[in-house]
Amino acid sequence: MPDxxxxxxxxxxxxxxxxxxGIALDGVETKIVDTEILxxxxxxxxxxxxxxxxxTADGWLPTGDSGYFxxxxxxxxxxxxxxxxxxxxxxxxxxxxxxxxQHPLVSAVAVKGVxxxxxGERVVSWVVPKDLGNPPTLNDIRDHVAQxxxxxxxxxxxxxxxxxxxxxxxxxxxxxLTA
Numbered sequence: 001m002p003d004x005x006x007x008x009x010x011x012x013x014x015x016x017x018x019x020x021x022g023i024a025l026d027g028v029e030t031k032i033v034d035t036e037i038l039x040x041x042x043x044x045x046x047x048x049x050x051x052x053x054x055x056t057a058d059g060w061l062p063t064g065d066s067g068y069f070x071x072x073x074x075x076x077x078x079x080x081x082x083x084x085x086x087x088x089x090x091x092x093x094x095x096x097x098x099x100x101x102q103h104p105l106v107s108a109v110a111v112k113g114v115x116x117x118x119x120g121e122r123v124v125s126w127v128v129p130k131d132l133g134n135p136p137t138l139n140d141i142r143d144h145v146a147q148x149x150x151x152x153x154x155x156x157x158x159x160x161x162x163x164x165x166x167x168x169x170x171x172x173x174x175x176x177l178t179a
Contacts, residue, residue, distance in 0.1 A: 011063065022070075023073060044061055078092040097111050100125060103136055111123060124155060
């Protein structure tokens with residue numbers, strides 16, 4: 001990542017960023033339980049509008065994100081619910097999307113797991129090419145991904161699209177993607 005880019009981790013429940021380049025703000029407590037990131041501190045919301053609370057009895061907020069600490073810095077794998085399990089291997093869509101987005105013919109990308117009788121789930125990708133008249137092929141993408149990630153990350157299917165569906169918050173709407 002370029003030196004002038006700061007990787008920020010946070011969520012609505014924390015009222016913004018709480019980690020910057022993997023380092024927590026003062027007052028933020030963090031622990032990892034079964035790969036899930038839990039946070040605690042004064043920056044957390046008190047409850048949802050309906051007065052329910054997502055907190056554990058001792059005040060920890062389970063984030064739904066998977067991560068670990070490396071050299072005392074938080075590394076986020078991605079959303080636990082988005083992890084793809086294909087042939088017994090854990091595949092984090094965000095890592096694959098980052099790799100695929102570096103391909104010179106790719107403008108935007110989304111990846112998700114789709115049920116598969118043989119593999120449990122298969123990795124399916126949707127790519128918006130920089131030039132619709134010259135899109136990458138599945139083999140182009142697989143060769144590119146294999147340079148930076150284990151081969152089991154390589155998508156089994158490639159869908160070329162003009163655009164990706166977006167939510168009202170400006171995020172890719174993966175539920176709207178169909179194989």
